[in-house]
Amino acid sequence: MTPTESAASTAEREVPNGNLTPNCVLDRAVTAELWSGCDAARWGLTRDEFDQILFDAGTARNFGLTEISGATQVTRKQQQAFFAGMCIGELALARACARGNERAWEHFIATYRQPLTRAAIAITGSETLGRDLADQLYAELYGLNERDGERRCPLLSYRGRGSLMSWLRTTLAQRHVDHYRRTRREEPLTQFNGVDEFDPPAPPPQVETPARELSQLERAIELAVSSREAEERYLLAAYYLDGQTLLEIAHVLGVHEATVSRKLRRVADEIRKQILKNLQRGGMSRRAAQEAMGADPRDLAVNLKKLLQNSQSQAFQEQAAS
Amino acid sequence: MTAANQHGFHPDAESLSAFSEQALGERERGKVLSHLAVCGRCRHVVSLAREAADAGAAKASAPSRKAIEPIAWWKQWRLVWVPTAIVAAFIVTSISFYIRQVDQREANFKITAQSPAQGLTPAPTPSPAEQAQVEPPASPAPTPPPAHAAKPTHPAANPPSAEPSPTVAAQMPSEPGAGNQREAPPLHHAYEQLTPPESPDGITGSSYTQPAVAAWDDKQKQAGEQHQAQANPPRVRAYTARPAPAAVGGPNQPAPPAASETVSVTAAAPTVTTTDGLAQPTPSLAISSLWKTTPSMKQIHLPSGLAVVSSISAEPFVLALDKAGTLFLSEDRGDTWRRVKKQWRGHAVEVAQQSEVNAGLPYAPPVHSGPDANNSRNTNNAYPPPAVFELSNDKGQAWVSTDGRTWTAK
Numbered sequence: 001m002t003p004t005e006s007a008a009s010t011a012e013r014e015v016p017n018g019n020l021t022p023n024c025v026l027d028r029a030v031t032a033e034l035w036s037g038c039d040a041a042r043w044g045l046t047r048d049e050f051d052q053i054l055f056d057a058g059t060a061r062n063f064g065l066t067e068i069s070g071a072t073q074v075t076r077k078q079q080q081a082f083f084a085g086m087c088i089g090e091l092a093l094a095r096a097c098a099r100g101n102e103r104a105w106e107h108f109i110a111t112y113r114q115p116l117t118r119a120a121i122a123i124t125g126s127e128t129l130g131r132d133l134a135d136q137l138y139a140e141l142y143g144l145n146e147r148d149g150e151r152r153c154p155l156l157s158y159r160g161r162g163s164l165m166s167w168l169r170t171t172l173a174q175r176h177v178d179h180y181r182r183t184r185r186e187e188p189l190t191q192f193n194g195v196d197e198f199d200p201p202a203p204p205p206q207v208e209t210p211a212r213e214l215s216q217l218e219r220a221i222e223l224a225v226s227s228r229e230a231e232e233r234y235l236l237a238a239y240y241l242d243g244q245t246l247l248e249i250a251h252v253l254g255v256h257e258a259t260v261s262r263k264l265r266r267v268a269d270e271i272r273k274q275i276l277k278n279l280q281r282g283g284m285s286r287r288a289a290q291e292a293m294g295a296d297p298r299d300l301a302v303n304l305k306k307l308l309q310n311s312q313s314q315a316f317q318e319q320a321a322s
Numbered sequence: 323m324t325a326a327n328q329h330g331f332h333p334d335a336e337s338l339s340a341f342s343e344q345a346l347g348e349r350e351r352g353k354v355l356s357h358l359a360v361c362g363r364c365r366h367v368v369s370l371a372r373e374a375a376d377a378g379a380a381k382a383s384a385p386s387r388k389a390i391e392p393i394a395w396w397k398q399w400r401l402v403w404v405p406t407a408i409v410a411a412f413i414v415t416s417i418s419f420y421i422r423q424v425d426q427r428e429a430n431f432k433i434t435a436q437s438p439a440q441g442l443t444p445a446p447t448p449s450p451a452e453q454a455q456v457e458p459p460a461s462p463a464p465t466p467p468p469a470h471a472a473k474p475t476h477p478a479a480n481p482p483s484a485e486p487s488p489t490v491a492a493q494m495p496s497e498p499g500a501g502n503q504r505e506a507p508p509l510h511h512a513y514e515q516l517t518p519p520e521s522p523d524g525i526t527g528s529s530y531t532q533p534a535v536a537a538w539d540d541k542q543k544q545a546g547e548q549h550q551a552q553a554n555p556p557r558v559r560a561y562t563a564r565p566a567p568a569a570v571g572g573p574n575q576p577a578p579p580a581a582s583e584t585v586s587v588t589a590a591a592p593t594v595t596t597t598d599g600l601a602q603p604t605p606s607l608a609i610s611s612l613w614k615t616t617p618s619m620k621q622i623h624l625p626s627g628l629a630v631v632s633s634i635s636a637e638p639f640v641l642a643l644d645k646a647g648t649l650f651l652s653e654d655r656g657d658t659w660r661r662v663k664k665q666w667r668g669h670a671v672e673v674a675q676q677s678e679v680n681a682g683l684p685y686a687p688p689v690h691s692g693p694d695a696n697n698s699r700n701t702n703n704a705y706p707p708p709a710v711f712e713l714s715n716d717k718g719q720a721w722v723s724t725d726g727r728t729w730t731a732k
Contacts (some may be wrong), residue, residue, distance in 0.1 A: 064347060085345065115378050118374075118377065118378050119371075119374035119375070119377070119378050120374075122373060122374040122377035122378065123370045123371075123373070123374050157334060157335070157336060158336055159336055161336050161337070161339075161340040161345055161346070162336065162339040162340035162342070162343045162345045163339075163343065166339035166340075166342060166343050166371070166375065167335055167336055167339045169339065169371040169374045169375055169378075170335040170336075170338045170339040170342070170367060170368070170371040171335040172370075172371070172374070173366070173367040173368075173370035173371040173374065174335055174338075174367050176370065177363055177366050177367050177370065178363075181363070230352060230355045230356035230358075230359050231355050231359070232359075233356075233359035233360065234355050234356075234358045234359035234365075236359075237358075237359055237360070237362070237365065238358075238365055238369075241362065242362065242365055242366070242369070244365075244369060248369060248372065248373075251372050251376075252341075252342060252368055252369065252372055254344040
């Protein structure tokens with residue numbers, strides 16, 4: 001059985017929901033080129049194992065093709081384009097480490113140990129906590145955790161999208177956030193949720209605006225916010241709820257700081273207009289709607305954080321269901 | 323929905339890291355962004371991972387700076403020392419040149435300041451033997467200016483006028499005790515200035531000002547040897563007499579009544595005769611002179627444009643003879659030249675100055691008395707005594723003149 005044939009059989013077994021037909025095979029020239037371009041042989045991987053890794057990574061993401069396209073075969077160019085956007089060398093190293101190859105682990109430790117410790121210290125803000133976090137992750141990566149009598153190595157979840165170091169940092173951050181939330185009993189992170197910490201409970205509202213108008217205003221706000229696009233809602237949440245700076249948001253989105261500022265201003269203006277429109281649709285005159293916009297925010301029972309977080313992403317709901 | 327039970331819905335670490343690195347496709351990115359908009363936990367994860375990446379990048383760049391090996395200071399300055407050395411050499415050269423100029427100016431100043439005061443009355447007999455004579459104030463020669471006479475003769479009190487020649491200093495009255503101390507400094511000073519081997523200016527003892535020392539040395543070796551035989555003996559005698567000034571005058575020499583007595587020393591006007599256009603000094607025995615040579619022995623440029631074959635300078639007159647035998651006269655130290663009408667026969671080949679003043683020759687006062695005309699030193703002697711110039715042709719015949727304009731056959 002050739003590696004590609006074995007990969008095809010694996011694909012038939014592991015990707016039942018994909019659009020690829022079971023006879024989908026990897027191009028030999030593409031895999032040979034990728035094989036020569038990485039140190040998979042150095043980490044003790046065979047050619048069949050390497051092809052299997054590539055096939056798994058490709059079929060897990062449908063080779064970057066949309067499911068709507070309905071393609072049953074992946075052309076050579078599509079395979080080349082898909083694998084060109086991946087870190088194949090680091091993927092091979094991660095799989096070799098997951099298989100317990102010593103040379104791969106020596107290289108992994110020599111390359112990633114120190115940066116990972118620094119990243120953990122930066123994430124926790126403490127050298128002690130950072131080293132503990134890094135050591136804990138190392139223990140997990142080494143496969144000390146077992147489930148159903150089988151070693152579970154988190155490195156198996158790395159599929160080559162993005163660099164291995166970025167994946168390690170994100171994994172560290174996930175461990176830290178989860179640990180923090182678990183130990184603080186769901187209390188929000190003070191360093192991020194400053195809004196909650198410095199937002200005392202609103203005093204009993206002095207009813208100046210009629211209750212009917214307030215309820216209309218709340219509905220109008222909910223409609224206006226929930227109708228925004230994902231990126232705009234992310235900007236609102238990151239800036240107003242998390243208190244992140246424009247620079248931090250810009251780094252995450254990969255845009256300039258000024259772009260974030262401009263987008264935020266535009267989103268705020270559009271939400272205001274949308275609220276006015278929603279109020280007018282509810283039967284208010286324009287003047288009454290503008291007066292309602294001048295209501296004290298503390299009179300409103302709108303929780304933006306709850307509003308945003310209740311609109312859960314459908315994509316990951318489906319992912320979790322699957 | 324809490325964070326704990328949301329965990330199953332969160333995108334995995336790879337998706338979040340790929341989102342941070344902008345490595346996701348448009349569709350996947352939209353999904354992750356939609357989730358981030360509603361999930362504070364994943365926003366925190368992404369934000370923390372981003373901060374860690376920035377911190378790691380900052381720390382990773384720090385050791386690279388420390389890893390730079392220190393470079394020795396001489397290697398750091400290896401490209402700087404070249405212009406530094408050039409600048410230093412230029413500074414040293416400038417300073418040395420400046421010091422040399424200052425020394426020359428000081429020497430010239432001393433000599434020029436010494437000459438007018440040393441003898442306003444050129445004696446008719448400038449022989450070496452007579453130069454050593456001390457004449458009384460009532461000598462036939464014009465008396466020194468009253469200002470000079472009234473001043474004390476102490477050299478420290480009146481340096482310009484009280485710097486006598488070694489001969490004078492040697493014959494000054496010797497007061498017991500203090501007298502030797504008072505007279506020693508000027509004598510010593512004059513001795514230093516008149517020491518022939520050390521200073522070319524001191525040889526002439528006049529106001530000769532020649533900055534070109536090197537050029538002077540060449541001429542000095544040739545012309546100076548002739549005159550040193552005549553000039554040095556009396557001077558040497560005077561120098562040797564310094565420790566015992568009273569003995570120089572001899573027992574027959576009447577001692578001056580007081581140290582403030584004025585003495586005058588006769589001397590011949592120093593002459594400068596050149597043969598190549600560049601005025602060169604002629605060593606003279608004169609220890610004081612009214613006549614000055616040109617202040618700066620600059621190159622003579624005649625109106626004819628020809629080379630100068632012979633020239634004579636007697637302050638402020640300068641006579642120059644060009645190659646064609648044309649005589650030119652300058653009354654302003656060589657600044658302007660005027661052609662002298664030919665009054666001689668043949669081809670003039672040399673112009674010189676006679677060593678004696680011929681009182682019988684016609685004398686015309688100079689047209690321009692020069693910038694020193696109003697000088698207090700010359701107020702008592704408005705026109706200097708005539709100098710006798712001698713012009714000789716190729717046949718050996720000679721003509722004389724006192725003003726350089728009117729020539730008569732000798």
